[in-house]
Amino acid sequence: MVRLTRAQQQERTRAAVLVAAREEFAERGYVDAKVDRIAERAELTRGAVYSNFTGKRALYLAVLADAAERARAAAEPPAESPDSAARALGAFARVWLERLPLAGDTPESGHLQLRSLSGVLDTPPARAALAELVRFEALLLALALESRPAAPERMVRPAELALTLLHGAAGLAELVPGVGDPFDLAGAAEHLAGVALTEDAEPPHLPFVAPARPAADRWTAPRGLRDEITGRQVDLGDDGVVVVLGVARLSAAEEAVRAARPGDAVTIVVVTGDAAELGRLARLRILDLVGCLRRVFAAGELPWPRVVLDDGGAVPAALGRGSVDDGVEFAVRVGDGLVVARAEGRGAGHAAAGHGAARHRDRRAGPA
Missing domain, CATH: 1.10.10.60 (Homeodomain-like)
Known part of the structure; x- marks a missing residue:
């Protein structure tokens, strides 16, 4: 035995x-x-x-996160990505809409199939985390769309609009299974790529963000971390930027991504003080989106920042942070295996990503 x-x-x-x-x-x-x-x-x-x-809500979120994990693992990338942002957005919508229940499905099974959170998130922290996760999902979708030929430079707003359309369709289908034609909805999503929307200006606090503090700290990057976009192991010792964000600050990821230098390895580390529920919520939403993206975009054309779900707080601990909460925001720039700059608070990712940018530009320009 x-x-x-x-x-x-x-x-x-x-x-x-x-x-x-x-x-x-x-x-x-x-x-x-x-x-x-x-x-x-x-x-x-x-x-x-x-x-x-810890309870029924944690159990429900775990069931949905497990389903999202399985779907992500089974997703087969296409040989080629769609050749335009519009076609890519339409293809993404078609994949996402496969979850819509059919007319003969029961409301209970449809609720589960939709990975619905209706009636589940009844606390302000959970709702705040979901709002940030929706913005983060839009950023990841937008970065994939922006890689398409002739795509606008920034597509976060169309991505947000498309996700609103899809989640609205899911909400209606949850009440009345079978309502809403997936082909019409996917066609509508495709057209959203061409809707003239003004991208928001940079957040007003960025000009007032303190520069990152220079450092020369040795550190041991945690092992066994996984990039949820590609599924590959992550080496945080690579030159680049590591941004640690609580689930209530995920919208700040865009600041770091936009400020990064070409070729930088940017890693968004998602942490929470509530791994049982908010950690599972983050895992569910991010893996669900990634599973859809992996069926639309070729492996080399997925969103380029690395995303690490760090429920145990291994990365903050390695960087000298004993505890984290859902609103934490700090970042470091890594170079030659050292932490060469640190930043904390609002705009930390932006500050760390921009550290040494002028010197970097001068070095690229070469001598006069």
């Missing part, structure tokens, strides 16, 4: 709870699901469930 280690037994218990929870949510929906019934389905005690998940 093979004896399982404690970690193996815990993983087996967690997997059994997720299967049982998925069945319970599919049959009864989120509101009417009960943790006691989930424990019975898994043939476990209520205590065994709570030893792995």
Whole structure:
């Protein structure tokens, strides 16, 4: 008889709870699901469930995040990306809309299939985190669209509009399964790429952001981190910028991305003080979006910043931060294996990305 280690037994218990929870949510929906019934389905005690998940909301988010992880892993990239931003946005919409329930689906199964958060996020921190995640999703989608030939320089606004259209269609389909033609919706999304929208000016606080502080700190980059965009391992010792953002500050990622030098390795590290719920929410939303992007864009044309989900706070700890919260924002620039600049607070990513920019431009220009 093979004896399982404690970690193996815990993983087996967690997997059994997720299967049982998925069945319970599919049959009864989120509101009417009960943790006691989930424990019975898994043939476990209520205590065994709570030893792995803090409650029903954490369980539901874990089920959805697991589904998003599987979809991302199974996504097959095309040989070539669409040849325009409009076609790419239409293709993205078609992939995203595959989740819409059909007329014969039950409301409960449709709720789960849509990865719906309706009635789930009932606290101000959760809603604030979701708002930031939506902005972050729009940035990632926009960066992929901006790589297309003749695409506008910035496409965050059209990306936001397209995601609003898709989530609105999902909300209606949740109430009335089968309503809304996916082909019409995808066609509408394609046209959004050409809608004349004025991109927002740079955030008003950026001119007042303090420059990053020069440093020469040795550090040991954590191992075992994964870029959720490509699925590959990440080496944070690469020259570039590491931006650590709490889930309530993810919209600041654009400041760092836009300020980065050509060729910089930019890594957005997502952290939270609530890994059980907000961490799973971030994982769900980011992996869900990435799974769709990976079916539309060739591997080399996915959004270029690296995205690391750091539920355990390994990166902040390695950079000297003992604890993090959902509103944290700090960044470093790494060069030759050293932390060469540090910045903290609003605009930290922008400051670290821009550190030494004038010297960098002078070096590229060469002698007069």
